Amino acid sequence: MYLADRSAPAGAKTAPDGGPVRTRTVASTVLALGAVSLITDVSSEMVTAVLPLYLVAGLGLSPLGFGALDGVYNGVSALVQLTGGHLADRVRNHKLIAGIGYGLSALCKPLLLLAHSLGPVGVVLALERTGKGLRTAPRDALISLSTPAELQGRAFGVHRAMDTTGALLGPLAAFFILNMAVGGYDAVFGVSACVAVLGVVVLMLFVPSGAGPGPAAAGAAKPAGAEPAGVNLREAAALLRLPRLRALALCAALLGLTTVSDAFLYLLLQDRTGLPEHWFPLLPLGTAAVFLLLAVPAGALADRIGRRTVFLAGHALLLAGYGLLLWAPHWSALPYLVLVLHGLFYAATDGVLPAAVGATVPAKLRATGLAVVGTSQALARFGCSLAFGAAWTVWGADPALAAAAGLCCCAAVAGFVLRPGPPAPAPDSATDAGTGTGRLPRGTR
Template sequence: MYVSLRDRPAGPDSRAAVPAGRIGATVVLLGLVSMFTDVSSEMVAAVLPLYLTAHVGLGIVAYGFMDGLYQGVSALVRIAGGYAGDRGGRPKWVAVAGYSLSAASRLAMLPVQGMVAITAVITADRLGKGLRTAPRDALIAAAAPPHRLGRAFGVHRALDTAGAVAGPLLAFALLAAVPGGYGSVFTVSFAFAVIGVAVLVLFVPDRRSAPAAQRLRPAGLVRELTGRRLRRPLLVAGLLGVLTVGDGFLYLVLQQRDAVGAGFFPLLYVATNAVYLCLAVPLGRLADRVGRARVLVAGHVALLVAYLVAAGVPGVAAAFVVPALLGAFYAATDGVLAALVSRLVAPSARGSGIAAAQTVVALARFASSVGFGSLWLVAGPQAAVVVMAALLAVALPVAARLVRDVDRQSVAQPRDDAAVPA
């Protein structure tokens, strides 16, 4: 990847200081913030399914609720975070608040035991994530040239995912050294979260997102989020999101089938994130060339294959193939969706537009987790995965048709010079 060591000038959407083929240094700094934060969050995520089901003793339906909470509660504040960054013109400090809240929740995991207390801590963590994500992605979109957005988000997600690879490895090492030592995992996780906040506060430039006259007002927010350009992408994001089974569920399916032992459970997350790390930049560049909507839909084809392998491939082979397919899925969808949406709204509404897409995905995945947990209880794990695979296979052609013209719209009618009226 090519990285400019100079930041952009003070203009809200100027990219003159970023040479063609390069991305801004701000993108890399934000990637480092996400890297340290993901070391922290993935340490917790890697042990959470076993911690909740084996240590705390939650049943599979209760775990489905908690997994849905982990996926979906951030939706409550995503649009608020995006709008706060757009309206105040200082998205960095909205992101700082979100990262700080998540960091505090890591330490709060130490004393909690009951379901109510754990729910409160997970809610705080996810609210922090919801608050920070859209302002951070808006900073990335503002720092990178329009035709390099896929690459810029790919670079950020690659650094982010490097932390996601290291986090489960650290959790695995800590649990190997101290069996059942979940407290050690939570303590080290907190330390990495604090480092991430420090990098954001000290090194990421505090750039205003737009001149005061162009900042987003409530009426403009409503027009942008309900406009024709966003309708189909948001519909597709929701349709595919509600058919996305959480990683933890798929990994528990593999464990139920004796494809992986409990001691190696965190390594499934490592494998997924390692593949994501390798593919994030290449697939981001591919999305810039062939169309971000096309790559987004293709990523869900990889997810469909992952379902089929998890449900039907015997032995340890599934433990290698499923994480690899999930890594490809995330590389083709996560940053690509943000890059796609960022070009469908005005710069003064960029954070809010990205937040709207993320909110739809988060709510859809919350519904998916709760529904899949119930389906598991009724039909069993393998049958539940097969049902989701069948539904996704039906939804994919519909999604492809809905977004077939979206890429042309975003390229043919760029919005960087548009302001949203009050």
């Protein structure tokens, strides 16, 4: 089940001389983007960690309506992602669009200090999500374009592991500051802004712009005529005629429709296992820790045995998690087991999907392609969240059963739709794999 892996285990097969060394290299661009994401996630998770308390204790607001807004933001953010992806391909400067996204989010942190009621706080958070939506596709395109086709999974794994590290460090930093300065929410927001700016600085300094052939030549004059012109909407739309991309988008959407949001999962987990209440805030940390540890191995595995296999296996693991929650045996290890499965699901899907897309879409439409698949997944998850909420309302907590059953069917459908195509490689992907390999500045290290 090799996806664009006609050249697959390149490291193992074609480089017996320096195989292990070569396969271990991750493009400096990926590390730089990983660092940017790590820093940015520290910044944004600092805010997320203290926001409920700030709203309730600091501003005396009730964050009840805030949860509903959160869902809407995620829907909007998915659509912004599409815009960001297409813009990046259009202006042929992924770094610029990603930079604008990171910059916008950085700008929002000090603005939080000026927002004293739920309305303005909502607007600032919407802007923050817009920045996140804008940057996602161009950033993933930069990762994808700096990595040869056969190593995409590992590259995304490295990026996601660094990203999650940031998400784990953010709350630690926030609580450290609140321990130093009692009630120092302004200090948390201020430091968060400083950290976010640092992320933008690292992006500007160490990430080459997407149009350039590599970090070393980023600033060099581009040979006239060699660079294709920016893409237009028609070309972007033509992307949907790529059967492989269409299949991926469909698969991501179908599976997304069955992915209940983390919050629901944790609530079910606590409900079914009778976990003590004060453990609740720690549950996401468990998922994140497993994700962090296994993102790289899962990505590397996806490169070797096929991304679809790993992506589908990830959802199968999630299904197993649902099954355990429904069954609810009286095992003391049950909560840990479900969290491990949940973390494994993220490790096997979050970076693996863009890796599969990256190996499918031609370089000049990379960001658009990533955005199309990312958006369909995000909107499907948003839809699932709403549907699950509605099902929960009407039928009670057991609609998890329906969701799990749906997941099962969809996985089957997706597996069928994405069955290995005929061995003849699509010409686009083949060239792409070639340029991708050339892009890795191996000679420079």
